[in-house]
Amino acid sequence: MNQHHVRAAVFSAGSWGTAVGKIMADAGTRVIMHARRAEIADAINSTHRNSGYFPDIELPHTLTATTDPAAALDGADYLVLSIPAQSLRASLAAWAPHIGPDTVIVSLMKGIEIGSGLRASQVITEVTGIPAHRVAVLSGPNLAREIMDGQPAAATIACPDEDAAHRVQRACHTPYFRPYTSTDVTGCELGGAVKNVIALAVGIASGMGMGHNAQAMLITRGLAETTRLATAMGAHPATLAGLAGLGDLVATCSSPLSRNRTFGTHLGQGLSVEQTTAATRQTTEGVKSAEAILALAHAHNVEMPITDVISALLHEKLTLDQAAGALMQRPPKPER
Numbered sequence: 001m002n003q004h005h006v007r008a009a010v011f012s013a014g015s016w017g018t019a020v021g022k023i024m025a026d027a028g029t030r031v032i033m034h035a036r037r038a039e040i041a042d043a044i045n046s047t048h049r050n051s052g053y054f055p056d057i058e059l060p061h062t063l064t065a066t067t068d069p070a071a072a073l074d075g076a077d078y079l080v081l082s083i084p085a086q087s088l089r090a091s092l093a094a095w096a097p098h099i100g101p102d103t104v105i106v107s108l109m110k111g112i113e114i115g116s117g118l119r120a121s122q123v124i125t126e127v128t129g130i131p132a133h134r135v136a137v138l139s140g141p142n143l144a145r146e147i148m149d150g151q152p153a154a155a156t157i158a159c160p161d162e163d164a165a166h167r168v169q170r171a172c173h174t175p176y177f178r179p180y181t182s183t184d185v186t187g188c189e190l191g192g193a194v195k196n197v198i199a200l201a202v203g204i205a206s207g208m209g210m211g212h213n214a215q216a217m218l219i220t221r222g223l224a225e226t227t228r229l230a231t232a233m234g235a236h237p238a239t240l241a242g243l244a245g246l247g248d249l250v251a252t253c254s255s256p257l258s259r260n261r262t263f264g265t266h267l268g269q270g271l272s273v274e275q276t277t278a279a280t281r282q283t284t285e286g287v288k289s290a291e292a293i294l295a296l297a298h299a300h301n302v303e304m305p306i307t308d309v310i311s312a313l314l315h316e317k318l319t320l321d322q323a324a325g326a327l328m329q330r331p332p333k334p335e336r
Contacts, residue, residue: 006030006171009076011095013040013065015053015282016108017082019144024080025060026174033065034072041065057148073098078106078171080138081124084283085111085193088123096128104164106136106157110192110248111285112292117299119189133161136168137185139192140243141251143258147177154178156244158188180243187239190230194293195249196286197307198222199260200267201327202253204313207268208320218306218327219253224336225304229293232300260286273314290314305330 006029010021013035025031035041043051044065048058066072073079079099083091088109099105105128109120118126121135140155147153157172157179159165165181172179182188198218205214226249227240239245252258263284266276273287290311297304309326312318318326 007076008078008080009072010080012036012083013050014082015144018050018053019147020080020108021063022059023172023174023177025063027172029171031063032072034069035065035067038067041067054148069095070098076100076103078104080106082108085109085120085285086114086288088120089127092127099128104134104136105130106138106168108138110196111289112193114292117292117296121185121189136165137188139188139248141247143251143255145257150176152176154243156180156182156188156242158182158185184236184239186233187230187235188244190235191226191240191245192248193289194226195252196260197290197293197310198249199252199258200264200286200310201306203261203264204268207265219249222306223249225306229297229302229304232302259284287314
């Protein structure tokens with residue numbers, strides 16, 4: 001199929017949704033974005049800029065916007081979901097009647113639903129009744145600002161149906177964005193969710209004045225506990241060594257553009273969770289998902305000491321100094 005005849009509906013017009021909308025439009029896909037705020041949709045249509053997030057970047061003219069979910073989904077080959085993980089269930093229930101019978105859903109979400117412990121793809125199939133082979137996940141080291149600037153990046157597109165993964169791959173392959181395919185949805189989603197919690201830990205260490213040795217330790221041991229959980233839940237270990245695992249972990253833990261690392265840095269500098277939340281305009285998935293990830297770890301009898309400490313810190317069961325001490329005073333053991 002000619003890529004110019006392929007249509008994608010992107011919900012919604014936040015920073016990452018806008019970046020993926022731009023990628024797909026640059027790949028020749030016709031994109032319509034669903035924006036909650038009329039002024040954002042109007043700005044995209046009239047000035048070709050998302051005034052709320054990237055006012056300095058001109059968007060492709062094949063990317064338009066609407067506040068009407070039904071209009072956005074009319075004839076869409078792909079529904080790309082980029083909304084906070086904790087609001088997915090309610091939002092998707094409202095949009096589900098407008099999803100076409102052959103539409104493939106692409107999840108950009110990196111969180112675990114509190115209470116149910118479900119990954120985004122599982123919430124999608126549960127709410128919509130759409131089979132898992134029509135649900136794909138896009139995940140990798142993808143900082144939205146860099147992608148909007150046309151900086152090189154890559155990602156993994158995971159779907160149980162390899163043909164569907166290849167179709168999504170074609171719909172978002174540009175000279176600056178290289179998508180790889182996989183069938184390991186579980187590994188991609190857990191890599192994306194847990195790395196946000198590890199990035200909080202790295203940010204806290206940085207905010208407390210700890211050096212690169214400590215931060216590298218947290219990244220490395222964070223990968224170890226992510227891999228333990230993911231493989232216990234059926235993921236392939238190689239996925240966690242790839243773009244959706246190690247790649248995403250390094251980018252999120254290392255970059256000041258990362259909202260989770262930045263949130264952690266504020267905590268490490270002594271701000272409370274409430275103060276940091278007030279200072280942070282965008283959703284910080286690690287803060288929301290830490291508790292749900294820890295519940296999954298307990299359910300699968302997996303040790304996740306970094307996640308454990310961060311969850312306790314976020315719920316004010318530990319002070320900063322106690323959290324740092326808890327990580328360093330664990331009994332020494334073989335590295336695995």
